[in-house]
Amino acid sequence: MQIIKTEVAVIGSGLAGLSAALVLAENGIKVMVFEKRPFQGGAVSNTPMCTMVVRNERKFQDRAFEVHNEFTNYNGNMGLARTWINNSWRIPGLITGLGLDFAGKVETSYDEIGTINAYTGGFPKGMNLGDYYLLKARGKGHGGALICLRAVNKIRALGGEIHFNRTLTEILVDQGRIIGAIVTDKAGGKTRIDCQALIVATGGFSENREMVKKYTGFDYTDANCSNGGNVMFNHFVNAQTTGEAHQAVWAAGGAKGPVSAFGRLVPGPGIVSYTPWFTRNNLYTVAEQPYLLINRNGKRFINEAVAQTSMNQGVAIKNQPGRYAFLLFDEETLEHLEQVGTEYAYMIFPAKKITNLREQFREVIEDQGNQHVFVADSLDDFSRIAGIDREGLLETVIRYNQLCDDGYDQDFGKNPKYLYPVRKSRFYGLRIVNSAYNTLGGIRTNEKCEVINDEQKPIKGLYSAGDCMAGELYGDPSLAVCSLSTVAFTLGMVCADQATAYVREGI
Amino acid sequence: MKVEIMDYCIRCGLCVEFYPTLFALNFVEDRIDVLPAAMQAEESVLRQVALDCAVGAISVRKGEAE
Ligand SMILES: Cc1cc2nc3c(=O)[nH]c(=O)nc-3n(C[C@H](O)[C@H](O)[C@H](O)COP(=O)(O)OP(=O)(O)OC[C@H]3O[C@@H](n4cnc5c(N)ncnc54)[C@H](O)[C@@H]3O)c2cc1C
Numbered sequence: 361m362q363i364i365k366t367e368v369a370v371i372g373s374g375l376a377g378l379s380a381a382l383v384l385a386e387n388g389i390k391v392m393v394f395e396k397r398p399f400q401g402g403a404v405s406n407t408p409m410c411t412m413v414v415r416n417e418r419k420f421q422d423r424a425f426e427v428h429n430e431f432t433n434y435n436g437n438m439g440l441a442r443t444w445i446n447n448s449w450r451i452p453g454l455i456t457g458l459g460l461d462f463a464g465k466v467e468t469s470y471d472e473i474g475t476i477n478a479y480t481g482g483f484p485k486g487m488n489l490g491d492y493y494l495l496k497a498r499g500k501g502h503g504g505a506l507i508c509l510r511a512v513n514k515i516r517a518l519g520g521e522i523h524f525n526r527t528l529t530e531i532l533v534d535q536g537r538i539i540g541a542i543v544t545d546k547a548g549g550k551t552r553i554d555c556q557a558l559i560v561a562t563g564g565f566s567e568n569r570e571m572v573k574k575y576t577g578f579d580y581t582d583a584n585c586s587n588g589g590n591v592m593f594n595h596f597v598n599a600q601t602t603g604e605a606h607q608a609v610w611a612a613g614g615a616k617g618p619v620s621a622f623g624r625l626v627p628g629p630g631i632v633s634y635t636p637w638f639t640r641n642n643l644y645t646v647a648e649q650p651y652l653l654i655n656r657n658g659k660r661f662i663n664e665a666v667a668q669t670s671m672n673q674g675v676a677i678k679n680q681p682g683r684y685a686f687l688l689f690d691e692e693t694l695e696h697l698e699q700v701g702t703e704y705a706y707m708i709f710p711a712k713k714i715t716n717l718r719e720q721f722r723e724v725i726e727d728q729g730n731q732h733v734f735v736a737d738s739l740d741d742f743s744r745i746a747g748i749d750r751e752g753l754l755e756t757v758i759r760y761n762q763l764c765d766d767g768y769d770q771d772f773g774k775n776p777k778y779l780y781p782v783r784k785s786r787f788y789g790l791r792i793v794n795s796a797y798n799t800l801g802g803i804r805t806n807e808k809c810e811v812i813n814d815e816q817k818p819i820k821g822l823y824s825a826g827d828c829m830a831g832e833l834y835g836d837p838s839l840a841v842c843s844l845s846t847v848a849f850t851l852g853m854v855c856a857d858q859a860t861a862y863v864r865e866g867i
Numbered sequence: 868m869k870v871e872i873m874d875y876c877i878r879c880g881l882c883v884e885f886y887p888t889l890f891a892l893n894f895v896e897d898r899i900d901v902l903p904a905a906m907q908a909e910e911s912v913l914r915q916v917a918l919d920c921a922v923g924a925i926s927v928r929k930g931e932a933e
């Protein structure tokens with residue numbers, strides 16, 4: 361077996377791993393990055409379009425911390441949350457240090473922390489803690505890709521090494537301290553890395569169906585939802601996020617933490633393209649409108665206006681039979697969408713007035729063969745083709761139309777301006793399943809990003825950052841949250857601080 | 868024109884999304900394939916293609932394809 365030596369080994373070249381490696385290289389530590397894929401950036405390297413930074417002022421940090429703790433019901437790792445919140449101000453410097461600039465900045469005032477303002481739709485209130493920095497991108501990409509490429513170049517220029525096509529498969533621990541790791545190449549060849557510290561920054565495990573089932577309870581499905589599953593992951597196809605690193609950490613004595621995967625998406629061909637933020641038509645935007653939402657028993661279960669925060673709606677959908685739901689509206693509402701416009705316009709897929717919607721439905725159903733998008737002449741037909749209980753559906757629609765006529769939603773308290781009856785043929789529907797960028801969490805750490813065991817004692821020299829451990833911030837059981845680049849950047853840098861001190865001073 | 872994909876391509880698929888006749892996803896080899904039509908495409912189109920890439924991984928040079 362080949363043996364290589366370094367002071368610190370970083371596993372994964374996503375935002376978390378590269379942030380860690382960059383700071384280590386700047387600190388003069390001998391660092392090597394080992395990445396499973398043949399290129400840098402991670403499963404989502406081209407996706408983040410903005411990152412959140414809590415201002416470096418006590419007042420703002422205290423407020424953000426308070427909001428986070430209330431949001432998590434004091435159930436997350438509060439020490440770690442404090443570390444993240446108090447260090448996120450370092451992100452802009454990390455990015456400008458790569459010679460990159462921002463396309464803009466949206467400030468969150470003190471009073472807006474923990475609220476949903478115009479920009480932050482999509483997230484639960486409790487996740488809106490700071491200012492948003494819009495990453496400047498190249499060409500038609502998003503900024504994260506350029507950050508990762510520049511980071512690789514700078515790490516190399518500072519003497520660090522990046523080894524592609526190397527998968528972490530084993531972590532070597534002796535008497536509670538890291539002594540190294542084993543990485544495996546595509547041909548199965550193994551290399552032993554002798555190192556004093558190891559940083560695991562390997563993202564989620566969304567493409568490991570067994571692990572997804574075991575740790576989230578969901579059945580993985582691909583973009584076509586062809587296996588009847590009920591959770592989709594909105595990242596590049598073939599991301600190869602198969603969880604070897606999680607398993608290696610657990611085998612080395614690391615404790616298992618909560619794993620989150622909530623959001624919502626319409627599955628099937630013709631809606632989202634291979635590149636996750638490109639939609640092929642307006643159906644994704646339609647799915648975000650606060651129209652009647654029912655489960656497969658035909659029952660309504662939520663104030664649909666919460667559609668503005670997709671993770672909140674996602675968690676309610678998770679609680680329905682089969683873990684999916686249907687959005688239903690009629691011809692009159694379709695005309696409203698075309699003539700007046702949408703209720704919500706999520707900034708990623710803005711579409712105020714939606715034109716040509718009937719043709720979009722037809723194209724997706726007939727030309728693309730999408731089995732999660734429905735158009736029917738009657739509610740009877742709708743229940744049949746969508747597989748919804750007929751009696752339940754009819755009962756709900758009668759009740760809902762009555763609430764619309766009354767102008768008061770006695771059942772779920774939806775704002776009356778979103779009460780559109782479902783009466784006029786034709787009827788349009790979308791099946792909505794849970795979704796996530798990736799799984800979030802699974803590895804447990806303390807406030808210093810040290811991986812901890814079941815006794816919550818650190819494994820010395822073993823650190824973790826990013827999507828693979830961020831569930832720790834939100835607690836167990838996991839909350840309806842999603843991965844955030846701010847956590848990956850910040851905790852990557854914190855791992856580097858800690859590993860530097862450990863390597864230099866043994867602390 | 869000679870069109871090449873550099874090794875730091877992140878397989879985001881943008882080029883395939885926008886120019887499906889010029890590029891294809893190759894999941895088996897885990898790379899982006901340059902299709903024969905790319906070599907015949909107009910220089911101005913190829914220059915735009917190169918500019919669209921998220922990381923500047925599409926190299927377009929004068930010369931014959933190998
Ligand atoms: C569509 C989409 C849009 C998003 N938009 C935003 C946004 O606007 N703002 C925001 O803040 N966040 C956004 N995010 C989330 C953000 O991109 C992620 O939180 C962040 O990139 C995660 O970085 P990471 O380094 O933790 O993980 P990853 O990027 O997943 O990197 C992990 C790396 O580790 C490698 N790896 C895995 N296992 C091994 C192993 N065993 N050995 C070696 N290497 C391994 C992987 O190949 C990968 O390169 C978005 C995500 C998606 C999918």
Ligand code: SF4
Pocket residue numbers: 872875876877878879880881882883899919920921922923924925
């Ligand atoms: S756009 Fe660039 S980075 Fe993305 S797949 Fe094509 S060549 Fe690779």
